[in-house]
Each structure stands twice: as C-alpha cells, then as structure tokens.
Amino acid sequence: MSDGNRSRSGLGRRGFLTGGVAGIAGLTALGPLGALGARTAGAAPMVKAPESPDYGPLRPVKDQTTGLPLLALPRGFEYLSYGWTGDEMSDGTPTPGMHDGMAAFHRPDGKIALVRNHEQGGYTGAFTDPSYDPRATGGTTNLVFDPDKGEFLESWGSLGGTIRNCAGGPTPWGTWLTCEETTETGADGTRHGYVFEVPFDAKGDARPLKGMGRFSHEAVCVDPGTGIVYLTEDATPSGFYRYLPKTPGRLSDGGELQMLVVRTPDGSSYSTYDDGTGTEYRTGWVTIDNPDYGPGETRPAEQGAAKGAAVFRRLEGAWWGNDRAYIVSTSGGPKGQGQVFEYDPRTETMRVLFASPDAAVLNNPDNISVSPRGGIVLCEDGSEGEYVHGLTTDGVVFPFARNDVVVPAGGIPGKSVEPGDYRGSEWCGSTFEPSNGNWLFVNTQSPGITFAITGPWRTGSL
Numbered sequence: 001m002s003d004g005n006r007s008r009s010g011l012g013r014r015g016f017l018t019g020g021v022a023g024i025a026g027l028t029a030l031g032p033l034g035a036l037g038a039r040t041a042g043a044a045p046m047v048k049a050p051e052s053p054d055y056g057p058l059r060p061v062k063d064q065t066t067g068l069p070l071l072a073l074p075r076g077f078e079y080l081s082y083g084w085t086g087d088e089m090s091d092g093t094p095t096p097g098m099h100d101g102m103a104a105f106h107r108p109d110g111k112i113a114l115v116r117n118h119e120q121g122g123y124t125g126a127f128t129d130p131s132y133d134p135r136a137t138g139g140t141t142n143l144v145f146d147p148d149k150g151e152f153l154e155s156w157g158s159l160g161g162t163i164r165n166c167a168g169g170p171t172p173w174g175t176w177l178t179c180e181e182t183t184e185t186g187a188d189g190t191r192h193g194y195v196f197e198v199p200f201d202a203k204g205d206a207r208p209l210k211g212m213g214r215f216s217h218e219a220v221c222v223d224p225g226t227g228i229v230y231l232t233e234d235a236t237p238s239g240f241y242r243y244l245p246k247t248p249g250r251l252s253d254g255g256e257l258q259m260l261v262v263r264t265p266d267g268s269s270y271s272t273y274d275d276g277t278g279t280e281y282r283t284g285w286v287t288i289d290n291p292d293y294g295p296g297e298t299r300p301a302e303q304g305a306a307k308g309a310a311v312f313r314r315l316e317g318a319w320w321g322n323d324r325a326y327i328v329s330t331s332g333g334p335k336g337q338g339q340v341f342e343y344d345p346r347t348e349t350m351r352v353l354f355a356s357p358d359a360a361v362l363n364n365p366d367n368i369s370v371s372p373r374g375g376i377v378l379c380e381d382g383s384e385g386e387y388v389h390g391l392t393t394d395g396v397v398f399p400f401a402r403n404d405v406v407v408p409a410g411g412i413p414g415k416s417v418e419p420g421d422y423r424g425s426e427w428c429g430s431t432f433e434p435s436n437g438n439w440l441f442v443n444t445q446s447p448g449i450t451f452a453i454t455g456p457w458r459t460g461s462l
Contacts, residue, residue, distance in 0.1 A: 072402040078455060091155075096137070098119040106435065107144070113145075119165055127160050215233050221319055238313070258287050258288060318368070334357075338363075361397055
C-alpha cells in the first residue's frame with residue numbers, strides 16, 4: 001500500500017501546545033488515579049477481589065474470529081482476534097511475532113489506527129523497510145480498525161531493523177515512540193538501545209533519537225503542555241529520565257537528557273527499592289553528560305547516580321494524565337511485587353501511589369493504561385496466572401481478562417502458529433479507543449495475537 005493513500009492526522013505537530021490533544025490516546029485525565037492516591041496516602045494496602053465488583057466473574061468467551069475460547073471475560077463482553085504471528089499483512093509481509101507495546105489513535109475518517117511493537121531479538125534480517133539495522137528482526141507494525149463495524153481493515157510493516165521493541169508511548173502530535181529494551185551491539189558494530197518515532201498513518205523514521213539516551217528503554221509518556229518526554233528503564237539499578245526537546249513536537253531536533261533526583265540532606269543517590277505506599281519525595285534533576293554511551297563508557301543510570309540521582313528497580317510502564325507522570329516499578333516495594341509512582345512536575349514532588357503488599361494482590365505489574373473514563377488497567381508479568389487487571393478508586397484490584405489461549409493439536413485453519421498451550425504468555429500493549437473507549441485493544445505476546453474487546457464498560461470501573 002502506498003503511504004500516500006493514507007490521510008494525515010488533522011492535528012498538526014505543534015497543535016498540541018494550543019490544547020489540541022482531545023482524542024489522542026494516552027492523554028486522558030486520570031481521575032481515579034488521583035482519587036486512589038488521596039485514598040491510599042498512608043492508608044491500608046490494596047486488596048484483590050476474586051472478581052470485578054461491577055462486571056462480575058470471568059467466564060470463557062469464544063473468539064469471533066476463530067470460534068475458540070481464547071479469553072475469559074465478564075458476562076456481556078466479546079472480542080475478536082487479529083494479526084496472529086505469521087498472518088499475511090496488507091503489504092504481503094507475514095505478521096512478525098512477539099507482540100508488545102501499542103497505542104491507539106483517531107483517524108480523520110473515524111477509523112482507529114494502532115501502532116504495535118514486536119519485541120523480537122536476533123539478527124536474521126529486517127521484516128520491513130525502512131530499517132535501522134538491516135540484520136535486526138524487531139520493529140513495528142500499523143493496523144487500522146473500524147469501530148462501528150467491529151473489524152480490522154488492514155495492517156502493514158512500519159519500521160524494521162531494531163531489537164526488542166518492548167514498550168514506548170504515544171505523543172500528542174500523533175506518533176508512537178518505540179523503544180529498544182537492550183544495549184547490545186550487532187556483529188557489524190551497529191549499536192542498539194534507542195528510541196524511534198513512528199507515525200500512526202505512515203512509515204516510521206529509521207533514524208534513532210540518540211539524544212534520548214542509549215539504555216534498556218521500556219516506556220515513555222509525554223507532557224502535552226510542554227512536550228517534555230519522560231522515559232523509564234527496565235534494569236536494576238535504573239533511572240527515571242526526562243528529555244527536554246529543543247523544539248517541542250520535533251524530537252529529532254535534539255535536546256537534553258536528565259535523570260530524576262530524590263533530594264537527600266547530603267546530596268547522595270537514593271534507592272527507592274523498598275519504599276511502600278505513601279512514601280513521598282522532593283525531587284530535582286541532573287543532566288546526563290553522555291546519553292549515547294559506547295564501549296567502556298558509563299551507562300546513563302550510573303552517570304546519574306554518581307551525581308546523586310535516584311535509582312529504581314526495573315521501571316517499566318509509564319502513562320501521562322492528571323497533569324502528572326505515572327510510572328511502574330515491576331519488582332520494587334517492600335515485597336518486591338511492584339510499585340506505582342506519581343510524579344508531579346509542577347511541584348517537583350513524587351510519591352509511591354501504591355506498592356503491592358503480596359503477589360496474591362498484584363504480581364509484578366508491567367504496562368499501565370487508562371480509559372477515557374479514567375479506568376485503570378494493569379497488565380501483569382508475573383507467575384500467578386496471566387491476567388489483565390482493573391483497579392478501582394478504593395484500591396481494589398480485580399481480574400478483568402484471563403489468557404486462555406490454547407492452540408489445538410490440529411492447529412487453526414488459516415493460521416501458521418504451532419499447536420500448544422500459551423496460557424502462560426504475558427499480556428502487553430493495552431490501549432483504549434480514544435475519546436469514548438468503546439474498544440480495548442491488547443496483545444498476548446506468544447503466539448502473538450492482537451485482541452479487540454468491547455462490552456458494557458460503563459457499568460463498572462473501566
């Protein structure tokens with residue numbers, strides 16, 4: 001498909017600075033997160049309900065595409081699957097595997113555009129052009145969905161030649177920032193560990209945004225008022241970073257990378273590893289002098305820590321809302337089961353919004369997203385079953401969806417995935433249809449499937 005046949009977004013790159021963000025995924029106000037924070041500051045830890053207090057218990061539901069009961073959902077919800085690994089895309093390319101982070105955008109024609117990551121490693125060749133490293137197998141694909149008809153219309157490869165595209169985040173100007181969760185160097189000397197930009201309606205830019213640092217990138221979120229990009233790092237120790245662009249909305253123009261400081265009396269680096277719900281911090285920032293570090297040089301987190309910056313344990317999910325950045329530490333907290341932090345740039349403060357008290361409540365949360373109604377969705381990456389969870393303003397975690405994917409021995413007609421039990425595969429990339437949130441799009445990483453889920457959202461917390 002020619003890129004010229006796809007219409008451009010009606011929101012210009014600079015329009016977000018004048019309030020044009022309505023309808024762009026990832027920028028909704030986080031009313032429930034704000035209410036949850038007020039409720040949990042110094043309060044009892046969260047509890048986990050066996051089922052949603054509003055939607056009810058999970059039950060097997062058949063996929064409208066294959067007829068198989070691939071998911072368990074509350075009564076009234078239904079779904080279809082699309083873009084299984086190996087399915088031929090509209091450009092004739094097989095769908096790559098290892099589906100991961102994703103975001104949804106409105107198109108001017110009323111359709112929904114999605115940009116999807118593929119966390120593939122290895123060097124067997126790029127699956128599409130343009131490609132950063134022609135030998136590397138990761139990248140992104142773009143999809144189009146008709147929310148009125150409830151069907152996917154097309155898909156194509158949008159960026160290739162990257163490695164382990166795990167998460168990322170949407171921008172207010174209609175692009176997806178896809179992140180490499182690695183710092184490896186290819187056999188030909190090509191260095192990885194960068195952020196790349198992909199429009200929702202065209203091919204991506206294969207030039208890495210090196211000013212945003214070379215490290216094990218996970219997710220990003222963008223302040224729509226300033227254009228500042230906040231970045232997480234999936235490592236231990238890791239830093240929480242911000243990128244101050246020279247030109248808001250034009251990240252390729254360059255900028256400055258900084259790492260968050262928790263202010264201590266002696267100016268030393270602070271570890272957040274064991275901090276529990278309600279812990280509060282005064283914050284600041286230090287500049288990373290060498291964001292694009294090379295062999296034998298010090299990685300950004302260690303550069304920042306040497307200047308007194310704070311360190312975290314495996315920062316993963318990130319989301320902007322309520323004029324704040326919300327970030328997830330997958331294995332932080334007193335029990336090592338996860339923390340969600342809230343950073344307020346206006347007051348230069350941060351706090352632990354909640355820390356999981358036990359794996360039975362929340363087991364290593366990863367991706368975080370929010371519906372246009374303010375509902376909170378958490379994807380777990382743990383060992384207690386694979387669930388998409390909801391979170392109420394009262395601090396109650398409940399299961400919303402369970403991965404029940406089993407490919408029968410004879411396979412699935414028209415699919416190339418291998419038979420097997422995939423119920424242990426993690427959820428990733430949850431993102432709601434912008435504005436009205438009638439559809440939740442989410443991936444299971446293996447065998448690699450994208451789901452579109454709809455139902456009586458307004459009767460419950462999501």
